[in-house]
Amino acid sequence: MRIIPPSSVHIDTVLSHAADPALAPLGQGFDPLISRSWQRCIQDYGLDPAKPAPPRFVPRQVLLDHQDQADELINVARAGVEQLYRHIAELGYVVLLTDNRGITVQFLGDPDDKASHRKTGLYLGADWSEDHAGTCAVGTCIKEQQALTCHHHDHFSAHHVSLTCTAVPIFNPQGQLLAVLDISALQSPPSKDSQTFALQLVKQYARMIEDAYFLRRYRDSHILCLDSSREFVLINRHYLLAMAEDGSLLAANTAGRQLLAECALELPLRPSALAPRIGVQQLFDCELEDVFNIPYASADHVRAFRTHRQNALYFAALMEPRRAPVQALASSRELPRCALDELADDDPLMRKMLARAKRLCSEPLNVLLNGETGTGKERLARALHESGNRSQAAFVAINCAAMPESLIESELFGYQPGSFTGARGKGMRGLIQQADGGTLFLDEIGDMPLHLQTRLLRVLAEQEVMPLGADKPIKVDIRVIAASHRDIRQMIEAGQFREDLYYRLNGATLKLPALRERADKGYLIERLFTELSEQRQRPPRLRGDAMSALLGYAWPGNIRELRNALQYALATCEGDEITVDDLPEQCLPSPGPRLPVPTEQVRTLSADPAAQLEATLRRHRWNVSAAARELSLSRPTIYRWMKVYNIVPPKAWE
Structure with missing residues (x-):
């Protein structure tokens, strides 16, 4: 008996059913779609x-x-x-x-x-x-x-x-x-x-x-959110109606349009001045004032309305339009600008931290900032200074990790003429004196040598500084903001940091979240991009695929790495827009989800992945990018595998 291939059966079924739709395959019911x-495939497209x-x-x-x-x-x-x-x-x-x-x-x-x-x-x-x-x-x-x-x-x-x-x-x-x-x-x-x-x-x-797109497009309008349940209207927002100031309906999501259709109402496909306008009062038995008073009508900011046609009950919440920043007071004077407000948009952790920072900005307390490298600790310190009562005085920053130990003492405390070989003939005012009346920012305070920690402790305790070679101390009025990505408490236990200095510095602690943990990455990307591109005559546009890649990347280097990536894209893009191809290679999205460790990618390599990886690298003369392309892996994955298998390039190729 000849066996008919399944493809032949399928072809016969399609042809016979298309010729006579009443013939359902194998006697079964068939989806009319x-x-x-x-x-269509046979009659219209000729397939x-x-x-x-x-x-x-x-x-x-x-x-x-x-x-x-x-x-x-x-x-x-x-x-x-x-x-x-x-x-x-x-x-x-x-x-x-x-x-x-x-x-x-x-x-x-x-x-x-x-x-x-x-x-x-x-x-x-x-x-x-x-x-x-x-x-x-x-x-x-x-x-x-x-x-x-x-x-x-x-x-x-x-x-x-x-x-x-x-x-x-x-x-x-x-x-x-x-x-x-x-x-x-x-x-x-x-x-x-x-x-x-x-x-x-x-x-x-x-x-x-669809609803997220709707909310984005009509964020400058009133949006009426509806649901058949009071408990879920603020969460579910099943029906969405965009509404103008006069109560006319501008647009609706799919469920909203179905609701309007049930009430014999239909929005014009292209709203115009000539098209008849549908008002919210035509949908519900209410006055326009009742709708705009929804946020104040009850403790849960929800109000019930009934439709005209079906007398069906719906619960409503109102999303107010995004407002432009208030530019002036009633007296026409400009509102004072707070530098702290520019550091975040709608991230809960940042907003909570910044609310505390605003209360601290004018207090005579030293502040300790914690956070991973690159999270913006210096920018926060500067914003604290600019938002407080010391903003007219100097903000002096020093990176304790970047300065040689032999220079920290003279840079911080200053020196008198002839204090040591190579000193300036007129001496030098130290950074502490330069910050008199203002703020001294000590970045990476955990890297300050122990013997200088003792001298700094005395400055904070006595509010006076003794320059090298001086006979008497000099009074200073400073506020210290210190920052570190290291765990200072662990350093104290290890004897690497003075506990008494820690408590002098830690009048208050503010912690910056890592960029990967923040919900306002889009705001940060747009703000940094604007800052970096404003000096150009014709700044390029950041296209959606590039923004998606930037939002999806994990940013181990935090805001510092983001700034570098945007600078790279601005430098390398050739047209009037930045696409995903203009981003640094490590930011490029992979076809699948990013994996935190290389174990899931072991299938790409042979049974002896260490040998294959090293052979591939040698073949490409230790060019990691070329090896990554051959193995269909990302460069970070190659580097992780090299670390796992202790594969080190020869000195000549480092």
Whole structure:
């Protein structure tokens, strides 16, 4: 008996069903979305299931154009795409975000399966439009503008029958298709029911991305948040309506538009002065004043309204528009500017720390700053000085770790003429005297030698300094802000730091979080980028793919490393915008999630990874970048492996 290949059965099923949709395959019920798509593929596109076209990838420049047009969406969707991938990666799925034409503009998948993903089209730059790829989750979702799962033999092309793909549309605030979120797997159980949970999960994340995009676009408007539950309205925000000052509705998310449709209301696709305006009073039995008073109506800032048409009850919260900074008082005088306010945006840890710093900025207390290297301790110290009552006097900074031990004493305390060989003929006022009336910032105080710690302790205790070679002390009025990335308490226990000096310095402690822990990385990136580019005649624009890479990087060097990366990008970019390709190599995103240790990448190397790695490095004359490219690993991973296996380059190549 001749066995018919599964592909032949699939081809016959597609052709017969497309010719007569009443014929359901194998006598089973059939998804009408798939049925309509099969008919389009044959009747409208002229596709042949027996001649499957290979995956099509757009050229690099075309991909960059598509990413540029989807720039704002990619920036907003990044966190949702990465979070979704973390949920499904272990199950063998990949995540694709395509634009409304089916071009994959963002992709996350296991780097080890790169070849298989590219072979099936599950990769960045792939074209999943239905008129080319045939019936597929993305292309059919774009045509039908509905969520669906295209499972195994639902696909038109026999090239794709091994895949299971689930796609959900993302709409812009006017209800037009913006993008498609898709998860796909190379292998899955035969039953389509196995993908039911996948469909619900992708719907949830598509809604989150859509709503985040909505909130971004209308952050300068009032946004009415609605839910059928009072307890969840502040969390769930199921319905979102953007509202003008006069109460007219500007836009709505998908759920909001459905609510308006149920109430026989419809927003114009393109709002204009001539289009009829829908007011919130047409939706709810209320006055406009009732809506704007929501934040003051109750203790939980929630108010209940009923719809006119269905008399359905909804609970409402109001998000007020982002306000421009107040520029003047009622007296027309400018408000005093606080330097501390510029150090953070909406990060909770920073805001809590800065609130304490504002209370301390004019107090006669010495302050100790803690935080990893590069977190901005000197900038915080300077902001404390500029925000306090010593701002008109000097701010003097010294890095105790960068200055040779032999010079710290003379630099700090100064000296009289002829105090030692090589001294200036007129002597020198030390940094402590220069800071008289102002602030002395001692960075990396943990690196100050013990014998100088004793002298500094006396200065703080007596408020006087004794220059080298002087006969009598000189009175000074200083405030000391000290900083260290080291654990001073451990140093005290090890006998490396004086405990009494620690308590003199530690009138108050402020701790700076690492950049990777901060929720306002976007604000910091934009602020630093503006600072660094303002000297240029035509500063470039920071494109969304570059911003996504910067937001996704772990920043072990903190703000200092971020500043260096932006300076590098500004120096190397050739056009009027900075793309992801202009960033330093260590900041470039990998196809999959960043891994903190190299153990997951051992499969890339042979059974003897140390020998293979060393051989590869020698072959490339210890060029780490070239070795990383050959092994499909990042440079940091190569360096980690070199450290693990104690592979040290010859002196000639260091």
